[in-house]
Amino acid sequence: MTKTPDLARNQRVTGAEREKLSGELLKRYQKGASIREICADTGYSIGRVRRLLVDAGVEFRGRGGTHGRARKKAE
Numbered sequence: 640m641t642k643t644p645d646l647a648r649n650q651r652v653t654g655a656e657r658e659k660l661s662g663e664l665l666k667r668y669q670k671g672a673s674i675r676e677i678c679a680d681t682g683y684s685i686g687r688v689r690r691l692l693v694d695a696g697v698e699f700r701g702r703g704g705t706h707g708r709a710r711k712k713a714e
Contacts, residue, residue, distance in 0.1 A: 643681045661695035668692055 643663060646652065652660055667677050677688050692699075 643683075646683065646687075648684075657691070657694065661691045664688060664691050665695035665697055668697060 643660060644652075644656075664677055664681075667680075668674070672680075674685060674688050674692070677683070678685055681688070683691075
C-alpha cells in the first residue's frame with residue numbers, strides 16, 4: 640500500500656494531491672478495509688476519510704452487525 644501523507648488536523652489537501660489520496664483510500668476500502676481501519680492506518684479522522692471516499696465516488700457498504708435486531712435461529 641502507498642504511504643499516505645501525514646496531515647495536521649485542519650490541513651487542507653487540494654488538487655492532484657487530493658485526487659491521488661482519495662484514490663488510494665478508495666482502493667483500501669474496495670479491498671475490504673473499514674473506514675475505522677483506514678482511520679487507524681492513516682491517523683485521519685472519520686470525517687476526513689468519509690469526505691475523501693465520497694470525492695472518489697465510493698459506493699458505501701452496509702454496516703456490519705445485527706444493529707439491535709434479533710438474530711435468526713438456525714433450524
